[in-house]
Amino acid sequence: xxxxxxxxxxxxxxxYESTIAxxxxxxxxxxxxxxxxxxxxxxxxxxxxxxGVSQWDVGVQRQVQIQGPDAARLAQILSVRNLSSCKVNQxxxxxxxxxxxxxxNDPVVLKLAEDLYWFSIADNNMLLWSRSIAAExxxxxxxxxxxVSPMAVQGPKAEDVVASVFGDWIRDLKFFWFGDAIIEGxxxxxxxxxxxxxxxxxxxxxxxxxxxxxxNIIKEAGRPWEIGPGNPNPAERIESGLLSYGGDTDDTxxxxxxxxxxxxxxxxxxxxxxVQALREIRQRGAKRHQLGIVLNGSEPRNGHAxxxxxxxxxxxxxxxxxxxxxxxxKRNIGFVLVSRSLSPGETVDVLxxxxxxxxxxxxxxxx
Amino acid sequence: xxxxxxxxxxxxxxxYESTIAxxxxxxxxxxxxxxxxxxxxxxxxxxxxxxGVSQWDVGVQRQVQIQGPDAARLAQILSVRNLSSCKVNQxxxxxxxxxxxxxxNDPVVLKLAEDLYWFSIADNNMLLWSRSIAAExxxxxxxxxxxVSPMAVQGPKAEDVVASVFGDWIRDLKFFWFGDAIIEGxxxxxxxxxxxxxxxxxxxxxxxxxxxxxxNIIKEAGRPWEIGPGNPNPAERIESGLLSYGGDTDDTxxxxxxxxxxxxxxxxxxxxxxVQALREIRQRGAKRHQLGIVLNGSEPRNGHAxxxxxxxxxxxxxxxxxxxxxxxxKRNIGFVLVSRSLSPGETVDVLxxxxxxxxxxxxxxxx
Numbered sequence: 198x199x200x201x202x203x204x205x206x207x208x209x210x211x212x213y214e215s216t217i218a219x220x221x222x223x224x225x226x227x228x229x230x231x232x233x234x235x236x237x238x239x240x241x242x243x244x245x246x247x248x249g250v251s252q253w254d255v256g257v258q259r260q261v262q263i264q265g266p267d268a269a270r271l272a273q274i275l276s277v278r279n280l281s282s283c284k285v286n287q288x289x290x291x292x293x294x295x296x297x298x299x300x301x302n303d304p305v306v307l308k309l310a311e312d313l314y315w316f317s318i319a320d321n322n323m324l325l326w327s328r329s330i331a332a333e334x335x336x337x338x339x340x341x342x343x344x345v346s347p348m349a350v351q352g353p354k355a356e357d358v359v360a361s362v363f364g365d366w367i368r369d370l371k372f373f374w375f376g377d378a379i380i381e382g383x384x385x386x387x388x389x390x391x392x393x394x395x396x397x398x399x400x401x402x403x404x405x406x407x408x409x410x411x412x413n414i415i416k417e418a419g420r421p422w423e424i425g426p427g428n429p430n431p432a433e434r435i436e437s438g439l440l441s442y443g444g445d446t447d448d449t450x451x452x453x454x455x456x457x458x459x460x461x462x463x464x465x466x467x468x469x470x471x472v473q474a475l476r477e478i479r480q481r482g483a484k485r486h487q488l489g490i491v492l493n494g495s496e497p498r499n500g501h502a503x504x505x506x507x508x509x510x511x512x513x514x515x516x517x518x519x520x521x522x523x524x525x526x527k528r529n530i531g532f533v534l535v536s537r538s539l540s541p542g543e544t545v546d547v548l549x550x551x552x553x554x555x556x557x558x559x560x561x562x563x564x
Numbered sequence: 565x566x567x568x569x570x571x572x573x574x575x576x577x578x579x580y581e582s583t584i585a586x587x588x589x590x591x592x593x594x595x596x597x598x599x600x601x602x603x604x605x606x607x608x609x610x611x612x613x614x615x616g617v618s619q620w621d622v623g624v625q626r627q628v629q630i631q632g633p634d635a636a637r638l639a640q641i642l643s644v645r646n647l648s649s650c651k652v653n654q655x656x657x658x659x660x661x662x663x664x665x666x667x668x669n670d671p672v673v674l675k676l677a678e679d680l681y682w683f684s685i686a687d688n689n690m691l692l693w694s695r696s697i698a699a700e701x702x703x704x705x706x707x708x709x710x711x712v713s714p715m716a717v718q719g720p721k722a723e724d725v726v727a728s729v730f731g732d733w734i735r736d737l738k739f740f741w742f743g744d745a746i747i748e749g750x751x752x753x754x755x756x757x758x759x760x761x762x763x764x765x766x767x768x769x770x771x772x773x774x775x776x777x778x779x780n781i782i783k784e785a786g787r788p789w790e791i792g793p794g795n796p797n798p799a800e801r802i803e804s805g806l807l808s809y810g811g812d813t814d815d816t817x818x819x820x821x822x823x824x825x826x827x828x829x830x831x832x833x834x835x836x837x838x839v840q841a842l843r844e845i846r847q848r849g850a851k852r853h854q855l856g857i858v859l860n861g862s863e864p865r866n867g868h869a870x871x872x873x874x875x876x877x878x879x880x881x882x883x884x885x886x887x888x889x890x891x892x893x894k895r896n897i898g899f900v901l902v903s904r905s906l907s908p909g910e911t912v913d914v915l916x917x918x919x920x921x922x923x924x925x926x927x928x929x930x931x
Contacts, residue, residue, distance in 0.1 A: 200590045201568035203869040205811040205886055206687060223567045226593030296699035320573060322689040326696060332663035333700040444572040502570045519572055
């Protein structure tokens with residue numbers, strides 16, 4: 198396999214050196230930066246997340262900061278979920294759509310003040326998008342990417358580790374809520390959030406010069422719980438049914454196709470981007486839907502790097518967007534994006550390297 | 565160094581398998597795909613480009629296709645260069661700016677018909693940007709990313725190779741002009757263009773299933789001229805003074821700072837994005853400018869992966885955005901983006917890994 202390292206078009210995370218020291222084995226580009234995607238021991242990394250605690254460099258989750266008199270208005274214009282009930286210090290998981298109703302991101306939106314929001318984004322240039330909309334509509338906001346880089350602490354022991362450093366107040370944080378903290382002079386926000394279903398926190402480092410220090414503080418504090426390095430875990434996230442924007446979506450995917458309907462409010466004002474298109478899509482019905490698939494056989498398969506075509510008989514019915522060996526199910530599982538004519542329980546064939554692999558569709562999540 | 569390979573958020577170029585077979589050693593992410601950046605023998609790759617012919621997978625240069633009754637109008641709205649004289653089958657190098665006058669891309673714009681344009685883009689999501697502007701302004705266009713992937717053939721022997729396959733008509737192509745071609749049923753457009761100053765062509769493959777075939781056709785045809793694999797060459801492009809959008813620019817860089825003033829028309833209509841801001845910037849004067857730098861000493865330095873701070877005496881005066889060993893000058897050279905108070909001929913210090921390296925500023929290009 199070919200190599201990758203930082204270059205002048207790839208910014209370095211404040212935790213980059215720490216992940217190198219921890220033995221990062223592979224990266225994936227994400228928001229113009231490098232996201233660690235393996236530390237070389239998948240079994241240990243999965244086990245750590247499921248039963249212990251794991252420390253992740255997710256500095257690639259950049260913040261689009263919207264500040265000013267029109268900040269709340271713009272935040273809503275960019276979000277197809279109603280944000281009116283969002284309180285200061287609360288976050289919400291929000292689909293963002295373009296004017297066609299196509300999903301262009303699924304950030305957590307953090308409300309820091311009545312006139313200050315962060316969109317903690319997945320892999321797409323929402324800074325450019327937000328600036329475009331603000332300028333075209335003449336809104337009074339300042340949009341920037343602040344020096345803020347999240348580190349995730351995930352797993353059932355994450356709360357003990359984070360509480361041991363920052364105090365027991367973090368135990369009272371509700372899901373997606375956040376608060377301010379400071380440790381050894383390092384400014385942070387701490388949110389109960391993260392890209393796993395095993396529980397945990399994201400520490401929003403607010404000084405990029407101090408990533409190594411923060412990494413080591415958490416690493417030291419986590420020793421009693423055998424903390425170790427990790428990253429958004431392919432097996433756990435697929436078992437848990439978590440969407441990967443860009444990995445499981447394409448240039449025409451709308452939120453209804455990928456199980457995001459609970460986060461779409463069709464009675465928002467018409468000026469919210471995508472809402473008018475989504476009403477039409479809702480009325481005529483989405484053509485595809487995302488389901489799980491369990492492939493036949495109980496031998497672990499190799500990595501899944503491209504989308505595979507899915508066939509119902511001789512008809513191409515969609516694609517399998519990801520796949521992984523599930524330690525909990527002892528089966529190869531994944532997500533498919535297929536025609537609405539297919540339902541859970543039906544069998545399909547997945548064309549993998551020219552060979553049809555049969556499998557059975559199911560509801561998501563697996564767990 | 566860590567590894568990288570395709571994943572489900574990284575699309576694969578039609579030439580990917582061919583570059584793997586040619587021994588690609590390193591990739592850089594670019595427009596959600598992988599750009600080969602080394603085949604492991606920098607000296608041979610440089611020599612091939614300078615005195616022979618080199619074959620590049622630049623499929624990452626995606627096309628933003630704008631089609632419809634308002635296509636010409638939108639193309640101009642997105643471009644701070646006057647496109648009114650652009651003929652069908654002609655391309656132009658065009659700075660794109662946001663509303664702040666900040667550079668967001670520097671594509672070659674290809675006019676395929678009066679109502680059909682391709683923006684052959686550098687590394688930023690101009691599909692999203694273009695759709696945003698078109699929708700906000702209610703323009704009657706269809707914007708898409710067609711199945712089009714360029715392969716570059718570069719170097720002084722490129723014309724002979726391309727003519728041997730497609731005929732002598734390509735010898736008459738003027739710079740940035742293009743024409744239609746077909747070889748063994750593979751549809752293409754051929755432009756005289758490419759990211760080097762050594763001359764050559766870009767073959768716009770219009771069927772992604774046939775990348776391997778096209779690669780092999782050019783490879784076979786090029787044997788008499790000892791064609792070999794390559795990629796946008798760091799040494800040649802820096803010697804030649806070619807800008808790398810995103811590599812040499814930041815979130816506030818305007819076209820005047822990076823020598824693009826010949827491509828900016830300030831008397832365009834006010835609806836052209838960025839023109840009003842650029843008029844103001846022109847009036848008060850840009851604060852920075854891009855110059856060359858020649859570092860003292862004649863020992864080749866290692867790779868340049870991050871921006872280095874530049875000091876004039878004790879004052880931080882800007883950054884060195886790239887650097888490379890120049891085979892032609894036998895010196896370490898690079899680009900700086902520094903205060904306008906500094907001029908060619910002056911000496912500065914570059915802070916590299918904590919050590920001040922003295923160097924002399926100069927005009928660009930070096931050659």
